[in-house]
Amino acid sequence: MARSRTQYKCRSCGYISASYLGRCPNCGAWNQFEKESQEVRQTSTKATPSRLMASVGAKEAVKMSSVKAEKEERVMTKSSELNRVLGGGIVPGSLVLIGGDPGIGKSTLMLQIMSDLADKYKVLYVSGEESASQIKLRADRLGLGQSPMLLYPESNMEHIRDQIDDVKPDFVVIDSIQTMNEPSLDSMVGSASQVREVTAELMKIAKLDQITVFVIGHVTKEGSIAGPKILEHMVDTVLYFEGDEHHAYRILHSVKNRFGAANEIGMFEMKNEGLAEVTNPSAVFLDERLPDSTGSAVVVSLEGTRPILGEIQALVTPTA
Known part of the structure; x- marks a missing residue:
């Protein structure tokens, strides 16, 4: 038998409270609590593992000396600056988060990188913000209109999962994580629970199917990724794309990287034909x-x- 339970969760840090609070006692943010409803089954009190852990978890503990591990292969892009920031190229099966202010050039950067990779690999560009014609117009301005990259304007995660199963791409771009919707949840799009659940599903796709997933996330006024702070802990690499709207230069730097050194930076210049690399800052x-x-x-x-x-x-x- 299931009963409904109401709780309140902070959109900034994910803190859970039984009642509504004006200020979060964990992160100190004001007016960030949102209402969530859950069904709790009284017949079972045992915690259920996540689908990702249930799929990849080992049956028993093993000695480290008996584990076979090979150095991960890298996919080199035509952008030496991006290769530098990622620690020597893209690791297949990784989940990469790219954050930045709206309009700073995150979508332009991904469109250029993925258009180059589409010549050798199968790329699926999922957009919850723009239609296919809008992306095509922007690609034409960048000289990328003839790219074989696949466009899929959709925000429903069920349809996105089905499309990934049908296409079986090597690379997937999610633009942006705040627009994706998991229909099984009752919370609003862009809320902490939605962002966390969608990211967990993308992590499952990346690890189990060995598909490299790039996730674009917007930054709030406080300078953090919109959504719970746990989002940055779930992904393999966190990159920030920063710059001044009054200047043409952009800096891409890594905050977290499980496959390379953090604090690496790459520099780009925004021009009419897109982002150009700055090899000598x-x-x-x-x-x-x-x-x-x-x-x-x-x-x-x-x-x-x-x-x-x-x-x-x-x-x-x-x-x-």
């Missing part, structure tokens, strides 16, 4: 520096494995 930062100027010094900053030159300026005046 130091030249950009020192472009306007005057030679032999007073109160100016060049310093070296190490970002990941890349040394970057920058300029420090100081204004000096004689004292009394």
Whole structure:
């Protein structure tokens, strides 16, 4: 027999409370609690494992010395900056989260990368924000209109799972995670429970079917991925795409990477024909520096494995 239970969950951190709270005691965010209803079966109190763990979990413990592990193969893209940030290329079967402000160029970056990979691999681009004609128009502006990449404008996860089973792609792009909807949940689209459940389903697809999944996520005003903080712990790699709307330069840096070093950065420049790589960021930062100027010094900053030159300026005046 099942009974209904009501609880409240924080959209920022996933904290669960039996009653509504104005401020989350875990993360301190205001007005983030949303109502959720669950059916609890009274006949069984044993926790049910997730579908992913039930599928890949071992039957018994094994010695580490007896486990056979080979170095993961990498898929190299035409973008050396992305390869650097990912630690040497894309790992098949990984789940990569790309976060950034709306309109910063996340979809443009993925469209360019996936169009190049579509020449050798089968790519499925799932969009919950744009129609196929809108994506086609943007691809034409970037000179990618003849790409064999598959477009699928859909936000229902049941239909997306069926499409992935039929197409059997090598790469899947989800644009964006906040627009995806799991019909089995009663909560609204973009809520903490929806984002968490959809991400868990994408993780299952990536690990069990060895499909590389790129997930695009929007960033809130506080600078974090919209949705629960646990989202970043569920994926293999977290990349942030940042920049200033008044400038053309964009920086892609890794916050978390299970297959490489974190804190690596890649630099791009937004042009009319799309994103272009900046292979020498130091030249950009020192472009306007005057030679032999007073109160100016060049310093070296190490970002990941890349040394970057920058300029420090100081204004000096004689004292009394």
